Amino acid sequence: xxxxxxxxxxxxxxxxxxxxxxTPPVTVEALLRVETLPHRIWEPAAGRGAIVKILRKHGxxxxxxxxxxxxxxxxxLTADIFTLSKAPTGVRALVTNPPYQCATxxxxxxxxxxxxxxxxxxxxxxxxxxxxxxxxASGLRAVHVFRSRLPMMHRDGWDGPRASSALPFAxxxxxxxxxxxxxxxxx
Numbered sequence: 001x002x003x004x005x006x007x008x009x010x011x012x013x014x015x016x017x018x019x020x021x022x023t024p025p026v027t028v029e030a031l032l033r034v035e036t037l038p039h040r041i042w043e044p045a046a047g048r049g050a051i052v053k054i055l056r057k058h059g060x061x062x063x064x065x066x067x068x069x070x071x072x073x074x075x076x077l078t079a080d081i082f083t084l085s086k087a088p089t090g091v092r093a094l095v096t097n098p099p100y101q102c103a104t105x106x107x108x109x110x111x112x113x114x115x116x117x118x119x120x121x122x123x124x125x126x127x128x129x130x131x132x133x134x135x136x137a138s139g140l141r142a143v144h145v146f147r148s149r150l151p152m153m154h155r156d157g158w159d160g161p162r163a164s165s166a167l168p169f170a171x172x173x174x175x176x177x178x179x180x181x182x183x184x185x186x187x
Contacts, residue, residue: 022047023097024151027120028054030187031095031171034144035118038092042114044081045096045106049073055095063088081106087113094118107134107174115176123168139178144171144187 028051031037039061043052046064052073055062065077065088077088082105087094093116098106103121110117111134123145126135134140150169171187 021097023050023120025050025054027097027146027150027169027171028095030146031118031120031144032058034185034187035142035171035173037095037118038116040090040092042088042091042094043096044079044094044110045098046073046075051095051097063091081113082109084113092116096120104128104131104134107172108138111138111174111176117172117174119172120169121172123170125170125172135182139174139176140172140182141175141178141180142171142173143182143184144173145184146170147186 032054037055037060039059040063041055041060042063042065043055044065046052046066048070049064052062052064063076064073065075065079065081067078067080069075069078091114094110094114095118096106097120100122103119103125107117107119110119125131126143146169149166
C-alpha cells in the first residue's frame with residue numbers, strides 16, 4: 001500500500017522483499033562519462049546484472065555478487081556484503097545501487113573493503129545529520145547529480161502501472177583517504 005503522506009510512492013519495507021530495484025542503463029553510462037573507474041570492479045548488490053552488464057560492455061572485469069541469486073543472471077559469488085571482511089581479489093572499486101534501507105551502513109562497510117566506492121543514491125542522502133561522518137569525514141570526493149529524473153526503478157516483481165520517477169538521484173563517489181572538498185556536478 002502506498003503511503004500518501006510522503007507523496008513519493010514509497011512502499012513499506014516488508015513489501016520490498018530484498019529491496020531489488022533494477023538500475024536503468026543510462027545511470028551507469030552517465031557515471032562512465034564523468035569518472036575513470038579501475039579495471040577490476042565489484043558489484044555486491046548485482047540483482048539481475050543491470051550495472052554489471054553495462055560495466056562489462058565497457059571492458060571492465062566485474063565480480064558480481066548478491067545476497068541471493070536471481071533467475072536469469074549468474075553471480076560470481078553469493079554473499080551478504082556485511083558478512084565479508086575483504087573484497088574479491090584484485091578489486092579496486094565497488095559500484096552499486098545499494099538497498100536504500102541500509103545505504104549508510106553499506107557505504108561505511110564498502111569503504112572498509114575497497115579504496116573507491118560509487119553508490120547510486122537518492123539526492124536526499126545528503127540531508128541527514130546521522131550521516132555526517134560518511135558524508136564529511138570519509139573521503140566523499142564527488143556527487144554527480146542527474147539533471148533529469150531517472151526512469152522509475154520499480155521493485156522486483158512489480159506488475160503494476162509504470163511511472164516516471166519523482167525522486168532526484170546522484171552518484172556518490174568516495175575515495176579512501178581523500179580529504180579535500182566534495183565537488184558537486186550535474187550530469
